[in-house]
């Protein structure tokens with residue numbers, strides 16, 4: 369006979385692991401992961417920052433709501449973020465500061481002098497900046513491990529190398545099969561498959577939402593002078609690069625977004641070259657060596673907001689996908705909200721300020 373769970377979650381990245389931990393205090397949970405280990409895809413490839421202005425004003429409440437849990441749990445290390453603008457972008461930067469300041473985010477207008485103190489060697493083109501003192505590095509591996517450990521203690525059955533390959537709807541839920549030849553039954557199937565979210569909907573015979581994976585490139589550089597540890601996470605207002613220090617090296621991204629099939633993403637030489645060129649135009653540092661390069665997939669729904677909730681056509685199928693470029697910094701509040709929606713229970717202090725309808729899959733049907 370197949371083993372039965374109330375809830376089966378597909379995907380053990382940050383999304384699936386955090387939701388499994390939130391649910392398993394009362395529910396029996398199966399967590400299926402296609403790869404040999406959890407966190408191999410987007411979760412293991414992030415730039416590891418928590419920044420309230422990142423992802424836009426409708427993502428900010430999820431990021432802010434996650435902040436206290438992350439800080440109290442010791443997962444954040446303060447860094448600060450600086451967004452740079454040229455003289456002709458003054459109005460755009462004012463707008464950016466105003467938008468987040470009115471939402472309660474601590475964000476300060478900064479003149480060129482102060483920006484250049486924070487980023488020594490800053491090119492003359494940068495006339496202004498916006499500084500977010502609360503921006504922090506996230507210990508992604510520790511956060512992911514925390515959720516996996518809590519889940520394990522509460523009885524989550526994690527099966528790696530167990531790609532979901534078939535799902536049949538039954539009167540009481542689902543009968544599911546994995547590539548390892550296992551068969552399980554469950555009442556509710558949760559789609560936390562990241563870049564594969566639409567493929568999981570296909571397997572279950574449900575309409576796709578249009579969750580598109582986009583490749584993002586990161587490079588680790590040896591630069592001269594070596595970046596100080598207190599260098600802020602530095603963006604430009606146009607969104608064409610960001611960089612931050614990492615143990616004496618520099619992490620840099622060209623902020624690329626190239627559509628991709630769901631896959632084991634790898635960096636393209638051209639994107640690495642573009643990243644370095646943009647850095648060399650932004651500051652007067654020299655790049656001595658590319659130490660490491662990698663890429664990962666950030667998956668977005670058509671409106672770039674996440675998708676949390678029951679499918680409108682099937683209340684035994686729950687979407688937990690489309691976490692884009694903010695799936696780590698929003699994970700605690702998203703998982704708490706996801707568990708409350710799944711259980712149809714009330715909101716708590718962490719999720720009180722959120723508007724779940726914004727993230728409901730019903731908005732696409």
Ligand SMILES: Cc1cc2nc3c(=O)[nH]c(=O)nc-3n(C[C@H](O)[C@H](O)[C@H](O)COP(=O)(O)OP(=O)(O)OC[C@H]3O[C@@H](n4cnc5c(N)ncnc54)[C@H](O)[C@@H]3O)c2cc1C
Nearest residue numbers: 379381382383402410411415416417532562664695696697
């Ligand atoms: C370069 C880069 C930088 C980023 N920087 C940040 C950042 O600084 N801050 C931030 O908050 N976010 C950042 N992100 C975004 C963040 O990494 C993602 O939003 C988050 O990791 C998504 O988690 P996930 O669990 O949905 O996806 P994933 O980690 O990709 O997990 C999905 C899992 O589902 C599994 N799966 C798929 N199909 C099946 C199946 N049929 N059966 C079983 N398992 C299946 C996959 O193997 C995978 O492990 C970044 C992303 C990238 C790529």
